[in-house]
Amino acid sequence: MSQSQQSHRKDEHVSLAEKYFHGEQPNDFDQVRIRHDALPETTVDQVDLSTTVGQWHWDSPLYIEAMTGGSKQTGELNARLGKIAAACGLPIATGSQSVAIKDPTVASTFTNIRQSNPNGLVFGNLGAAHSLAAAHTAIQMIDANALELHLNVVQEIVMPEGDRDFKWLANISKLVAELDCPVIVKEVGFGISRPPMQQLYAAGVRYLDLGGHGGTNFVDIENRRRPLRDMDYLHDFGLSTVESLLSVQGHPSDLTIFAAGGVRNPLDVIKALMLGADAVGIAGVVLHALLHHTDDEVIAMLHAWQNQLKLLLALIGVTNIADITKVADKLIFSSELVNYKQSLKQ
Structure with a gap:
């Protein structure tokens, strides 16, 4: 595939991700409720969002998940995303750098995420089949603090x-x-279900991003690009983020779990954390906001999320992230998820 074709594909991905974005579309987070206790005995001023995520200390359990890069348009989006992440103190992952490995002339569409966020936590991104040399190039390209290897x-x-x-x-x-x-x-x-989690852990992986069904759907996006659009039957294929979190519960204590996919609002973040996520990623809602609002408006939205997370922690009766799984017994599952949980024991 030529560089111009690859860049066009990156622009297509952004356009189609927006086309299929529905901010309040139902997903499995709706199948999880939280029992309300009318006496939480908390004070919002005492709530602390800071948390340990693997080897890092984060100001909050949120991060901006991988999205884009590889063309002029997506490079401009990355520059804005870097600025927004810096303003909100959020870690951020870049989109797949594979295109820049093949054609270094588009590397600037990724490096600008670091230029606009010089002191932040930035994750690189490559497909899992790439060589060690390619991985080194991707890391050096953006001075990455970690490298995401995506399974797709x-x-x-x-x-x-x-x-x-x-x-x-x-x-x-x-x-x-x-x-x-x-x-x-x-x-x-x-x-990601339990068996591949165990395989990856045995292979030395200590950071796992579950990337569940419920948000941006690459079946919809790639099927739209097929001449006959003939693989739409895979639209619902895969595990949701909630199902994935349930699948890996009881994982080794030194395995850090990131949860992303279908996170629409701060309540979804709280549910993911209660289900065992160490950090929660958001992408679709950020991209949608980026395409329709100014940088300052997106920053204000993310600050509102952070402020609301404090309110919600107080609501469920905890004042820090470390204690949130202690109230996991307040989770109420739909009959469908109850059946799914039961199937995991068989």
């Missing part, structure tokens, strides 16, 4: 020009062992 089998299957070789585990193990920075293995919207 479903996307590749539907993508007209997608890869067809998915033997990735040995390469992931090599990259984890030989890179100096943390490696975050992430799904791109189809979730």
Whole structure:
């Protein structure tokens, strides 16, 4: 694929992600409720959002998930995202840098995320099949604090020009062992169940982003790009973020869990944290806001999320992130999720 074709694909992804974005579309977070206790015995002023996420100390458990890069338009979006992340004190992941590995002339569409966010926590991003040399290039390109390796089998299957070789585990193990920075293995919207979690942990992975179904849907996006648009039957394929969180409960204590996919509001963040996530990523809502509002308005939205997280922590009876799983017994699951939880024990 030529550089111009790759850049056009990146622009297509942004356009189609927005086309299929529905901010309040139902997903499995709606199948989880929180029992209200009328006497939480808390004070909002005492709530502390800071938290330990793996080797890092974050001001809040939120991060901006990977989105874009690789074309002039997406490079401009990345520059804005870097500025917004810096203003809100949020870690941020860039979109896949694969295009810049193939064509270094588009590297600036990724480096600007660091230029506008010189002191922040920035994660690079490559597909799991990339070589050690490519991983080093991606990290150096943006002075990354960690590297995301994305698992995107479903996307590749539907993508007209997608890869067809998915033997990735040995390469992931090599990259984890030989890179100096943390490696975050992430799904791109189809979730991770317990067996691959165990395989990845055995391979040395200590940071896992579940990337569940419920948000940006790459089946919809890539199927739209197919001449016959004939693989829409995979629209609901995969595990939701909630199902993925349930699947990996009881994971090793030194495995850090990131949860992203279908997070629409601060209440979804709270539910993900109660289900065991160490940090929660947002992408679709940020991209939508970015395309329709000024940077200052997006910053104000994210600050509002952070302020509302404090209110919601007080509402459920805790004053810090470390204690949030202690009130997980307040979660009420739909009958569908109860059945799913039961199936995990069989």
